[in-house]
C-alpha cells in the first residue's frame with residue numbers, strides 16, 4: 001500500500017517508515033519539521049536504501065494537503081503529526097488544540113474528497129486518565145484527562161469515531177501507545193526532544209552523555225515494589241511494527257473502528273529502567289532521589305491482548321534492548337540530529 005505518514009520525520013514516524021518499507025509498503029512523509037529534521041530523512045535513506053517521498057508541509061494547510069492527496073494515490077494514512085509535550089500543552093493550550101485537532105480535521109476532509117478510506121491514529125494511554133487499576137483494557141471508560149495534550153488525543157479519538165460513522169466504508173485504528181523508548185539498532189534515527197526532556201528515557205540518555213547534570217528519581221514512596229513509578233515501556237521498533245500490522249488489518253477489514261493498546265503488558269519501575277540502563281551500557285548515572293511529579297500515577301501499564309488478537313502483533317524486544325538502543329542512538333548523536 002502507498003501510505004501517507006503525517007509527522008513521519010519524527011521519532012515514531014521515522015521508525016514506522018523503516019518497518020513499512022521492510023514490509024513492502026510505500027511510505028510518503030508529510031512533515032513541517034516543527035519537531036524534526038531533514039537529517040532524519042537522509043538517515044532513512046541510509047537504513048532503507050530507498051528515497052522515501054517527502055513533502056515539507058503543514059497538515060493544517062488544506063490547500064497544500066489537497067495538492068498532495070491529488071498527486072499521490074494513498075491507500076491509507078497514519079496520522080502522527082501533532083504537538084506532544086504535556087507541560088507545554090498547559091501553557092500553550094490553544095496552540096495544542098489548534099494543531100492537534102486541525103491536522104485531523106484537514107486530513108479527514110482530504111480523505112473524504114480523495115476517496116481514502118483507512119486511517120491509523122497515534123493516540124495515547126493518557127486518554128485512560130487517572131486510573132490506578134492497571135492493566136488498562138480498551139473497554140475501560142476514560143477517567144477524564146488531566147491536561148490539554150491528553151484532551152486533544154481524547155477529542156481526536158471521538159472525531160475519528162464519528163467520521164467512521166459518517167463514512168461507513170472507512171476503517172479506523174485508534175492506537176493507544178504506552179511509553180515508547182529505544183531507537184533503531186543502527187543508531188541512525190532516534191528521539192530528538194527539543195529543550196530539556198520531560199520523559200524518563202531521553203532524560204537518562206542526556207545525563208549519560210553529559211548534557212544534563214543528574215537524573216531526578218521522581219517519587220520513591222509510591223505503592224509499588226521499589227517505591228518508584230511503574231510504566232509500560234515499549235521499544236519504538238516494536239511500536240512501528242504495530243503500525244504495519246494495523247495497516248494490514250484495516251486493509252483486510254473495511255468498516256471497522258477499533259481502539260487498540262500498543263504496549264508490552266509488563267510494568268517496569270524507574271529504578272528497573274535506571275539499573276538496566278547502567279548494567280547493559282556499563283556506566284553509572286548521577287541520580288538524585290526527588291519528590292513525586294504532581295499528578296503522576298503509581299502504576300500504569302497495558303493489557304495488550306486485543307492487539308494480539310486483532311492484529312496478530314505482540315512486542316518482541318526486552319528492556320535490555322530498549323536501554324541499549326536508546327544509548328546507542330544518544331552516544332552516536334550527542335546533540336541529536338544537530339550533532
Ligand code: NAD
Nearest residue numbers: 007010011012031032033034035036058059081082122124
Ligand atoms: P515527534 O514530535 O517526534 O513527531 C511528530 C512529528 O509531527 C514531528 O516531526 C513534527 O515536526 C510533526 N508535526 C507536528 N505538527 C505538524 C503539522 N501541523 N504539520 C506537519 N507536521 C507536523 O513525536 P513522536 O514521539 O514521534 O509522536 C508521534 C505521535 O505519537 C504524536 O501524535 C504523539 O502525540 C503520539 N504519541 C507519542 C508518544 C511518545 O511518548 N512519544 C506517546 C503517545 C502518543
Ligand code: UD1
Nearest residue numbers: 086124126178179198199200203216217218229231270296
Ligand atoms: C508521560 C506523559 C503522558 C505520555 C507518556 C508517554 C505526563 C504527565 N504524562 O507520562 O501523557 O503519554 O509520557 O510519552 O507527562 N521520571 C523520573 N524522572 C524524570 C522523568 C520521569 O523519575 O526525569 C519518572 C516519572 O515519575 C514516571 C516515569 O519516570 O514514573 C515515566 O515518566 P515519563 O517518561 O514522563 O512518562 P509518563 O509519566 O508515563
